[in-house]
Amino acid sequence: MLSHNLGYPRVGSHRELKKASEQFWARKIDREELQKTARKIRHQNWETQKNAGLDLIPSNDFSLYDHVLDTSLMAGAIPERYHQLIDGKSNRELDLYYAMARGVQRDGLDIKAMEMTKWFDTNYHYLVPEFTKNQKFSRYSDKIILEFEDALHKGILTKPVLVGPVTYLLLGKEKEAGFERIDLLDNLLPIYISILKELASRGAEWVQLDEPALVLDLSDKDKLALRSAYAQIREALPKLKVLVTSYFGALEDNLATATSLNIDALHIDLTRGVETLPQILADQDFVNSTKKLSLGVVDGRNIWKNDFKKSLGFIKNAVEVLGENRVMIAPSSSLLHSPHDLELEKNEAVLTPEIKNWMAFAKQKLQEVVTLKRLATINWNDDQAFIANQQAVENRRNSPLIHKSAAKARVQNVKESDFERQNAFPIRQAIQLEKLKLPLFPSTTIGSFPQTDDVRQLRANLKKGTLSIEDYETRIKKEIVNSLRWQEKLGIDVLVHGEFERNDMVEYFGERLSGFVFTQNGWVQSYGSRCVKPPVIFGDVERPEAMTVKWSAFAQANSDKLVKGMLTGPVTILQWSFVRDDQPRKDTVFQIGLAIRDEVVELEKAGIKVIQIDEPAIREGLPLRKSAWKNYLKWAVDAFRLSAAGVADQTQIHTHMCYSEFNDIIGSIAAMDADVITIETSRSQMELLDAFAHFNYPNEIGPGVYDIHSPRVPTVDEMIVLLEKALKVIPARNLWVNPDCGLKTRKWPETEAALQNMITAANILRESV
Ligand code: GLN
Numbered sequence: 001m002l003s004h005n006l007g008y009p010r011v012g013s014h015r016e017l018k019k020a021s022e023q024f025w026a027r028k029i030d031r032e033e034l035q036k037t038a039r040k041i042r043h044q045n046w047e048t049q050k051n052a053g054l055d056l057i058p059s060n061d062f063s064l065y066d067h068v069l070d071t072s073l074m075a076g077a078i079p080e081r082y083h084q085l086i087d088g089k090s091n092r093e094l095d096l097y098y099a100m101a102r103g104v105q106r107d108g109l110d111i112k113a114m115e116m117t118k119w120f121d122t123n124y125h126y127l128v129p130e131f132t133k134n135q136k137f138s139r140y141s142d143k144i145i146l147e148f149e150d151a152l153h154k155g156i157l158t159k160p161v162l163v164g165p166v167t168y169l170l171l172g173k174e175k176e177a178g179f180e181r182i183d184l185l186d187n188l189l190p191i192y193i194s195i196l197k198e199l200a201s202r203g204a205e206w207v208q209l210d211e212p213a214l215v216l217d218l219s220d221k222d223k224l225a226l227r228s229a230y231a232q233i234r235e236a237l238p239k240l241k242v243l244v245t246s247y248f249g250a251l252e253d254n255l256a257t258a259t260s261l262n263i264d265a266l267h268i269d270l271t272r273g274v275e276t277l278p279q280i281l282a283d284q285d286f287v288n289s290t291k292k293l294s295l296g297v298v299d300g301r302n303i304w305k306n307d308f309k310k311s312l313g314f315i316k317n318a319v320e321v322l323g324e325n326r327v328m329i330a331p332s333s334s335l336l337h338s339p340h341d342l343e344l345e346k347n348e349a350v351l352t353p354e355i356k357n358w359m360a361f362a363k364q365k366l367q368e369v370v371t372l373k374r375l376a377t378i379n380w381n382d383d384q385a386f387i388a389n390q391q392a393v394e395n396r397r398n399s400p401l402i403h404k405s406a407a408k409a410r411v412q413n414v415k416e417s418d419f420e421r422q423n424a425f426p427i428r429q430a431i432q433l434e435k436l437k438l439p440l441f442p443s444t445t446i447g448s449f450p451q452t453d454d455v456r457q458l459r460a461n462l463k464k465g466t467l468s469i470e471d472y473e474t475r476i477k478k479e480i481v482n483s484l485r486w487q488e489k490l491g492i493d494v495l496v497h498g499e500f501e502r503n504d505m506v507e508y509f510g511e512r513l514s515g516f517v518f519t520q521n522g523w524v525q526s527y528g529s530r531c532v533k534p535p536v537i538f539g540d541v542e543r544p545e546a547m548t549v550k551w552s553a554f555a556q557a558n559s560d561k562l563v564k565g566m567l568t569g570p571v572t573i574l575q576w577s578f579v580r581d582d583q584p585r586k587d588t589v590f591q592i593g594l595a596i597r598d599e600v601v602e603l604e605k606a607g608i609k610v611i612q613i614d615e616p617a618i619r620e621g622l623p624l625r626k627s628a629w630k631n632y633l634k635w636a637v638d639a640f641r642l643s644a645a646g647v648a649d650q651t652q653i654h655t656h657m658c659y660s661e662f663n664d665i666i667g668s669i670a671a672m673d674a675d676v677i678t679i680e681t682s683r684s685q686m687e688l689l690d691a692f693a694h695f696n697y698p699n700e701i702g703p704g705v706y707d708i709h710s711p712r713v714p715t716v717d718e719m720i721v722l723l724e725k726a727l728k729v730i731p732a733r734n735l736w737v738n739p740d741c742g743l744k745t746r747k748w749p750e751t752e753a754a755l756q757n758m759i760t761a762a763n764i765l766r767e768s769v
């Protein structure tokens, strides 16, 4: 029986990579310094995994920015606009890499970044490979070889990890008509084979090819591609042991494809697809083969301690059918989605020992995997580790910290009318037009303004106790007033208070709701250097007191313009938290929806006329399989409506979503019935709007006119072009002008320049109609 790991968090236990990357981009450190930090993290990760006692340790799971981008660079899938950055010198690879990741605007260059989108249904973002009809692939980056060698020098024979060729192609995008990206497989495979051959020649025994596409709805062609890919790999490399991983769901109708692959081991996710296990164990072809089955028993995406009894049950089932030698034990997915180390949580006031004892982070999960392997071959009932584990599981199940009867009762008593605004949108729109007196093409921003070091320092000092709450509030108020004056001067129509008091759009609310706990160091990578520290929803949720009213009311009192109230929606709070696994997500999200509803009503009472409830995570919450969408969308839309419907018609409810592809869910977006929705569109050149046009989306829309994920300042002209494109499909009276998303990750100079251009564009447009 082998224990192994699919991937380890890469930002470093203290976010060392984030800090080094940002310093490198700001030209404060050089590439050697950056690479030194990266190497140190890799070494520490290998060391940690080796010390845990794992049999197989991954390499190439590390990435400076994103592993899909790494794969594009490996295969030379470099879009044309970056070709001027290829100059054959390996020390330039990094410039090219970051240009693809982040865009580049310097030394006369002005190139946009690649598109970014969510990795399956997680909150991790990858850079979308771009493919053309005559796409050529050629080996470009040798990162995987270098990292394998690096580990080898440290005395660790790793299992290199790669995004599998079929998943890689399916995650990409066709940039021109007339071909299907899966048809590129035969062009791409020689690159994989060449890499694998080199790894094998350098001593690799196992490789891991991640094919999470195996849990998606696949076409027959995709399924054939999988068979063909692994048949070709096997033919070229008869001896290399190939592990193909599936994760994030059950195999369902892809089971036969998965079990027929000519490989040495197949990994399945038993936290999000338990039904796969009995199916595979009943599959005679698989059972009669010599293939190993890797059981993903430890949840790679949540922070709860594993229930050993349950996991050992799965392992036992598998061992009975396959024998010990053919069973592998692992986390369900890469631990990229877990925080690093629970032992770094030392502050008992933040995370009480009782709740902490219910949890396991990446480092602890390794231990769980290794312990499960040990327990699997002994009489576990008397084992100390098993007993302690079961005590923790029991304690969590019955803890009075978790169960609040009032919160449960409120959800039970929700009525149909609680989901309905007073009147339908056309009536509300007329009332709002009269009351709010907004011009044509009203301009706004999405909420946050740059979080400068100063602002962060204020919060840090408040936390440390070196700044009194009074002084803190005075300083934040000063920031708010400054930003209001600045927005007024710019000529923005609906202002925001800037979210200076918020660390993070979910954490801020979680800190003010009951049923949540926080970690001090539980960072998880979201994209590139961006990390989030998801709250942990451990119990029933209630709102003890107002969360944002004070700040919004202060801002509104300090401007004659409208200032938007700014809230995070229930689905996003759910989606971006570590959630309970002891009740359906629907119950949790309704509890949160009711808490947000109370806040919305109180904002209205405090004189706030425009309230935004951000739901950037609705789309990513979609189940990976279409068959499960309807059920999810119903409760997600209901949770939003529950949060929004408590106000009068004249109060304008906004929502905001980023990175969304709307085609499939436009009906549900419309059913949310927000008066205004602002969305991400600029990276896709307004392509996303087609969905809204087709559907005749009735409510108001602000399609983002520039990409805030890049420091690049858009020109007036390019925003006018986008707006004119939007006007072709959206009635003028419904069109808003705004950036793609919040501006907290930007610096002030580029923010000012970009918004100035945006307002100029809006003005020109107004004059032209
Ligand atoms: N209001 C939030 C902000 O501006 C929205 C961020 C988001 O959608 N991710 O930061």
Ligand code: ZN
Residues within 6 Å of the ligand: 446, 616, 656, 657, 658, 740, 741, 742
């Ligand atoms: Zn956004």
